[in-house]
Amino acid sequence: MINYSERIPNNVNLSENKTLQRALEHWQPSFLQWWGDMGPENSTNYDVYLRTAVSVDPKGWADFGYVKMPDYRWGIFLTPGDGQKKISFGEHKGQDVWQEVPGEYRSTLRRIIVTQGDTEPASVEQQRHLGLTAPSLYDLRNLFQVNVEEGRHLWAMVYLLHAHFGRDGREEGEALLERRSGDADNPRILTAFNEKTPDWLSFFMFTFITDRDGKFQLASLAESAFDPLARTCKFMLTEEAHHLFVGESGVARVIQRTCEVMQQLKTDDKDKLRAAGVIDLPTLQKYLNFHYSVTSDLYGAEVSSNAATYYTNGLKGRFEEEKIDDDHSLQSADYTIMDVEGEQIVTRHVQALSALNERLRDDWIADVQAGIDRWNRIPAKFGFDFRFTLPHKGFHRKIGLFSGAHVSPDGRVLSEAEWTHQHKHWLPTEEDRLYVHSLMGRCLEPGKFANWIAPPGRGINNQPIDFEYVRFN
Amino acid sequence: MNAPAEHARLARQHLIDPEICIRCNTCEETCPVDAITHDSLNYVVAFDKCNGCLACVPPCPTGAIDSWRNVEFVKPYSIEEQFSWDLLPDTTELDGFEASVAGADEAIPDEVQQLTEAATAGQGGPALAPWSAAHPYVNLYPPARPVTATVTGNFRLTAEDASSDIHHIVLDFGATPFPVLEGQSIGIIPPGTDANGKPHLLRMYSVASPREGERPHYNNVALTVKRVTEDHDGRPVRGVGSNYVCDLKKGDKVQVTGPYGSTFLMPNHPGSSIMMICTGTGSAPMRAMTERRRRRRDQKEGGELVLFFGARAPSELPYFGPLQKLPQDFIDINFAFSRVPGEPKRYVQDRIRERADKVWAMLQDENCYIYICGLKGMEAGVLEAFRDICRAHGADWDTLHPRLLANARFHVETY
Numbered sequence: 063m064i065n066y067s068e069r070i071p072n073n074v075n076l077s078e079n080k081t082l083q084r085a086l087e088h089w090q091p092s093f094l095q096w097w098g099d100m101g102p103e104n105s106t107n108y109d110v111y112l113r114t115a116v117s118v119d120p121k122g123w124a125d126f127g128y129v130k131m132p133d134y135r136w137g138i139f140l141t142p143g144d145g146q147k148k149i150s151f152g153e154h155k156g157q158d159v160w161q162e163v164p165g166e167y168r169s170t171l172r173r174i175i176v177t178q179g180d181t182e183p184a185s186v187e188q189q190r191h192l193g194l195t196a197p198s199l200y201d202l203r204n205l206f207q208v209n210v211e212e213g214r215h216l217w218a219m220v221y222l223l224h225a226h227f228g229r230d231g232r233e234e235g236e237a238l239l240e241r242r243s244g245d246a247d248n249p250r251i252l253t254a255f256n257e258k259t260p261d262w263l264s265f266f267m268f269t270f271i272t273d274r275d276g277k278f279q280l281a282s283l284a285e286s287a288f289d290p291l292a293r294t295c296k297f298m299l300t301e302e303a304h305h306l307f308v309g310e311s312g313v314a315r316v317i318q319r320t321c322e323v324m325q326q327l328k329t330d331d332k333d334k335l336r337a338a339g340v341i342d343l344p345t346l347q348k349y350l351n352f353h354y355s356v357t358s359d360l361y362g363a364e365v366s367s368n369a370a371t372y373y374t375n376g377l378k379g380r381f382e383e384e385k386i387d388d389d390h391s392l393q394s395a396d397y398t399i400m401d402v403e404g405e406q407i408v409t410r411h412v413q414a415l416s417a418l419n420e421r422l423r424d425d426w427i428a429d430v431q432a433g434i435d436r437w438n439r440i441p442a443k444f445g446f447d448f449r450f451t452l453p454h455k456g457f458h459r460k461i462g463l464f465s466g467a468h469v470s471p472d473g474r475v476l477s478e479a480e481w482t483h484q485h486k487h488w489l490p491t492e493e494d495r496l497y498v499h500s501l502m503g504r505c506l507e508p509g510k511f512a513n514w515i516a517p518p519g520r521g522i523n524n525q526p527i528d529f530e531y532v533r534f535n
Numbered sequence: 536m537n538a539p540a541e542h543a544r545l546a547r548q549h550l551i552d553p554e555i556c557i558r559c560n561t562c563e564e565t566c567p568v569d570a571i572t573h574d575s576l577n578y579v580v581a582f583d584k585c586n587g588c589l590a591c592v593p594p595c596p597t598g599a600i601d602s603w604r605n606v607e608f609v610k611p612y613s614i615e616e617q618f619s620w621d622l623l624p625d626t627t628e629l630d631g632f633e634a635s636v637a638g639a640d641e642a643i644p645d646e647v648q649q650l651t652e653a654a655t656a657g658q659g660g661p662a663l664a665p666w667s668a669a670h671p672y673v674n675l676y677p678p679a680r681p682v683t684a685t686v687t688g689n690f691r692l693t694a695e696d697a698s699s700d701i702h703h704i705v706l707d708f709g710a711t712p713f714p715v716l717e718g719q720s721i722g723i724i725p726p727g728t729d730a731n732g733k734p735h736l737l738r739m740y741s742v743a744s745p746r747e748g749e750r751p752h753y754n755n756v757a758l759t760v761k762r763v764t765e766d767h768d769g770r771p772v773r774g775v776g777s778n779y780v781c782d783l784k785k786g787d788k789v790q791v792t793g794p795y796g797s798t799f800l801m802p803n804h805p806g807s808s809i810m811m812i813c814t815g816t817g818s819a820p821m822r823a824m825t826e827r828r829r830r831r832r833d834q835k836e837g838g839e840l841v842l843f844f845g846a847r848a849p850s851e852l853p854y855f856g857p858l859q860k861l862p863q864d865f866i867d868i869n870f871a872f873s874r875v876p877g878e879p880k881r882y883v884q885d886r887i888r889e890r891a892d893k894v895w896a897m898l899q900d901e902n903c904y905i906y907i908c909g910l911k912g913m914e915a916g917v918l919e920a921f922r923d924i925c926r927a928h929g930a931d932w933d934t935l936h937p938r939l940l941a942n943a944r945f946h947v948e949t950y
Contacts, residue, residue: 124593277559303559304596310557311597432558432575439554439621519555520598 071116071137074221085224089235093216096239097132100187102209103194106132109533110206111522113304115139115214118297126523128533134210136217140293149287151383151390152376159289163226167375171288172227174377176234177251178279179219180241182212184255185268187243192265195502197512201262203522203531204308208269211301218294226290253460254356261498262515263316263341267353270309271430275360277302278381278426285379310433311518313350316341317437318516321444330448336497339513343441343448345498348490350450351471354430355458361423363462364399369418380418381425397421400455402467405475407456427452458489506532545634546608549580549587553620556599562591572614579617582606587636605629635674643674646736647722647795654948655798657907657914659936662798663943665904667807669746671797672714678737681724681790682711686783687755694850700762701816701853702781703743706789707755713791715742715756717823718799718906718946722792725779737792738776741819741908741948745827759819759853799906799946801827805836808903810894812883812917814845817909817949818853824906825866832865840866841890841897845883845913847874867893884916891924898924898935904944911949 070076076083098106110131115123118139129135147159163171186209196202216238223231241248244256254272259265280302284295320340324330327338335342362369372378373392380386388395395414400407414421434450441448453471456464468481471488490498505512509528521527551562551571556578563571563578570584571591591600602623606612612624655662664671676682688705715721722737729735743749744757762781763774783789801809801824809828811821821842828840846852849872858868869886872878887894897903898921907917922932939945 119590300561300564300594303557303561303594306559307557307596311555429558522598524598524601 070217071114071135072139073118073142074138074140074225076138079225082221082225085232085235086221089220089224089232092236092239093136093213093220094132096183097186097213100183100190100242101131101213102186102192102206103190105193105206106130107535108206109535111203111525111529111531112207112210113523115297115301118142123297123300124523131206131210134213136210136214138217138221139297140290141296143289143293147289149376150285151379152287152374153391154287154376155390157287159287159292161289163288167288167377168227170372170375171291171377172223172230172234174283174372175219175222175227175291176238178283179216179223179234179238180251181255181276182216182219183238184241184243184250184252185259185273186212187250188255188257188259188268189265192259192262195262195504197262197502197505197515198510198517199506199508199531200511200518200521200527200529201312201515202506204304204312205265206532208305208308211304214301215298218298222290222294252360254360257356260495261502262312263346263349263498264353266309266312266316267349268309269305270313270433271350271353272357272360273302273305273309274426274429274433275357277306278422278429281381282378282383282422285383287376310436312515313346314437314440315516315518316346316514317343317440319514320346321441321446322516324446325444330446339501341498341501341514343446343450345490345494347450348488348494349498350434351453351457352489354452358423358427358455359459359461361426362419364401364420364423365412365416365463366419367416370413370415373415373418381422392418399463401463402456402469402475407454407469407473407475423455427455453488458485506534545605545629545632546582546611547587547634547636548582548604548606548611549585549636550602550604550612550617550623551578551580552599552602552623553577553617554599554622555597557597559596561594561596562600565591565594574618577618577620579614581614582611585636605632605634643795644678644722644737644792647720647739647793650739650950651795654950657911657918657949658945658947659940662946663940664798664800665802665807665943667802667804668800668943669716669803671716671719671800672794673797674793674795675713676792678722678724678792681722681792682708682713684708684713684789684791686785686787686789688749688757688785689781689783692759692853697850698847699815699851700764700781701851702758702760702762703853704758704760704780704783705744705749705755706758706791707753708791709754711754713754713756713794714746715794716746717742717801717827718820719794719796721756721758721794723776723780724790724792725775726790729775735775738780739793739795740780741816741823742794743819743822745823745830747830751830759816759822761816798943799908799948801906802902802904804902806838806902808839808841808897808900810841810843810897810903810905812843812887812905812907812909812913814883814909814913815851816853817907818844820906820908820948822854825861829861829865838902839897841869841893842866843869843871843883843886843890845871845873845886845909848872849875882916883913884920887917887920888923891927894921895924895928898939901942901944905939905946907947907949909949914947914949 109128112129114125114135115137116125149155149157149159192205193202220235223235241250243250249256259268280295280299284292286292320343323338323340332342392415396411397414397417398409399412399417399420401410431452438449454469454473456469457471459465468476470476501514508530511517517527521529558578567590568584568586570581684706687707690703692701692703693699720739720741722739724737725735740758740760742756743759748755749757760777760780763777766772809824813821849855871881871883871886873880873882925932
């Protein structure tokens with residue numbers, strides 16, 4: 063019998079809630095089975111220098127030490143509430159937040175939680191082979207940290223389902239372990255989470271761009287009137303930050319390394335750089351274009367009555383809702399969106415309430431742009447003119463108003479023929495992917511890094527860069 | 536390593552490395568005192584709010600939060616400066632020194648800061664220590680972690696019939712290191728609580744003994760403390776700190792903080808002279824410096840000591856007896872008594888004017904350092920005397936004064 067109060071660090075009085083404890087007792091073996099089947103490949107015996115959250119106070123949730131991943135203490139943490147919190151938006155604004163799910167919102171909230179929860183195991187599945195081609199021990203450790211924390215996020219969502227949604231919730235908890243990323247018969251819910259993460263460049267782009275969607279989704283759910291969901295998401299955000307760091311610094315180190323070689327060889331010629339074993343900057347731009355556009359679709363349609371309903375009902379707020387200075391009901395405000403009319407991209411004013419997906423997407427774009435600006439300091443520092451740019455919002459979109467159009471990165475509406483002719487300049491080609499794939503080899507000597515990526519500026523938890531972040535047994 | 540050229544107070548400033556930070560907002564969310572903020576470019580830490588609690592450090596995914604620079608307390612990096620950074624500023628020579636976060640428990644306590652600022656206000660410029668001053672240890676024991684000292688002596692210095700009750704108290708630190716220099720102060724926390732039920736704030740007292748101790752080579756210090764029985768306006772009031780200290784018995788335990796003070800320090804180079812101007816218990820640092828020099832007389836390092844010492848009457852003057860026993864070729868003593876029956880009132884500034892030639896020569900001597908310590912009331916009169924002496928010699932005090940300050944030759948501590 064597992065000692066839950068010890069095995070599962072938590073701040074939800076798990077040991078006092080027998081029903082919940084039984085539910086999780088039942089779920090845990092399934093989770094471990096899933097982790098064994100779909101978690102990082104061949105990793106179960108590694109000792110990994112991981113950060114484990116053992117409590118919600120600032121010191122408690124960053125407990126560093128060597129852990130075998132199946133023994134990771136997947137805990138359940140909610141940011142503590144003060145019991146005074148009021149709903150900050152929508153038609154229930156000013157009322158007490160809900161500690162239980164109101165009957166009328168039950169199915170909607172369950173859907174929201176399941177959709178968020180589904181992305182967590184999905185990304186672990188997408189990334190499960192990456193350990194075999196890690197460019198360094200440092201990066202391998204970071205991958206595993208991301209993986210166990212995605213696992214913890216799954217626990218967080220399953221906790222909500224078990225604690226607040228009864229039998230439906232328990233069934234959803236099982237289903238979360240049964241869907242598989244990329245499985246034709248039983249795929250993950252969102253398209254982007256069925257894509258492969260075939261190489262480390264994709265992983266870094268994914269954690270930089272797609273996990274940032276996670277940040278914005280979690281942040282808007284952290285405003286929810288359903289307080290357990292809000293407090294769960296708030297705590298998850300602190301972990302999400304590490305994933306964003308892995309992505310942003312990962313790509314930055316690739317840029318750094320490429321610039322170093324450009325300087326050594328005094329060239330920006332793609333073939334020469336590839337011969338030297340680094341990824342030329344235009345190829346990085348293509349990867350950026352791809353991940354950016356695919357992730358942009360995750361926000362859904364620009365105009366959405368579902369989003370309006372979620373907001374009005376108090377289920378999902380805006381990014382930093384409480385910091386926004388307006389009426390928090392959006393009944394009369396409008397919002398500018400882009401649309402395609404013939405061969406023109408036009409702007410339209412729509413009801414702000416119906417444009418909440420677009421607004422969240424815009425907040426995310428600003429955040430991605432800030433990261434790109436930081437990347438651009440690297441070529442600037444080397445004296446190179448190359449700058450990364452975000453493609454137009456309509457570029458390569460499959461969902462929403464741009465889905466039927468072909469839009470170039472600089473925002474021109476193209477004919478089908480022109481798109482077919484041009485897209486190889488904007489999105490990674492098979493040749494690009496094969497080249498990047500060819501670089502992926504395991505580099506696991508402490509302090510050594512694969513040729514295509516620079517070492518980080520600092521180690522994890524102030525450890526040296528050549529620290530033995532993973533021990534193989 | 537040498538002390539900073541200016542013994543300005545250092546602080547350890549908490550910064551965020553803009554090159555590594557990913558702007559995830561975790562630190563801002565975590566900070567319990569709202570010291571962290573951001574603009575569209577950078578996350579920054581407000582120097583005056585951060586108390587160094589480190590709550591933000593473990594949650595930071597990048598390590599960017601764990602960035603520190605030593606700065607002069609009065610010149611931290613502002614939030615606006617930090618907003619404009621692409622990179623952290625380079626380290627400076629200040630980073631070679633020990634310093635603590637301004638708002639931290641380890642920082643100089645507020646009351647010490649306020650008292651020091653008030654005491655040195657009359658100086659008219661930044662406080663610097665003489666170039667040959669020894670490096671002071673400051674704030675080794677904050678109020679949260681005072682050291683316990685034992686009273687090994689408590690003597691009344693003034694005559695039984697004198698109106699002022701001034702005591703010479705010796706505290707022993709046993710095996711606990713408590714290095715002090717002449718001119719530094721220590722804090723004493725009176726036991727019990729104030730009218731609001733809060734623990735008493737610490738009281739500051741100048742050390743009256745030289746660096747190697749009142750009793751040489753024992754780990755002790757002497758203080759000169761006047762029992763406060765009335766306030767500045769003459770209304771009767773019982774000073775909590777001074778009455779506590781003056782009533783201490785041999786063997787009593789005392790909670791001591793500090794040491795404090797890094798500028799009112801004596802020069803140590805051979806040939807350096809000291810002009811001391813004091814009243815009442817302002818004589819404590821003068822006694823410490825004098826003792827230091829007296830004990831080193833056989834080193835024949837040269838340099839003069841000139842003392843201007845004011846009191847109401849000889850019976851009110853601490854250390855009157857011992858002072859009179861000092862050889863005249865060691866120290867040039869000038870007493871000024873303002874309440875001796877049958878004699879005109881004489882204040883220190885009167886004695887300074889009488890010795891105008893000597894004072895002028897010392898003002899001109901680059902190796903002479905001037906120290907003023909005592910009641911605030913003496914300040915204006917002393918400065919006026921200096922002004923007059925300069926004028927008489929065709930010089931301008933307003934020109935000389937900044938030069939004295941710049942060379943750390945002019946030190947004022949009045950209260």
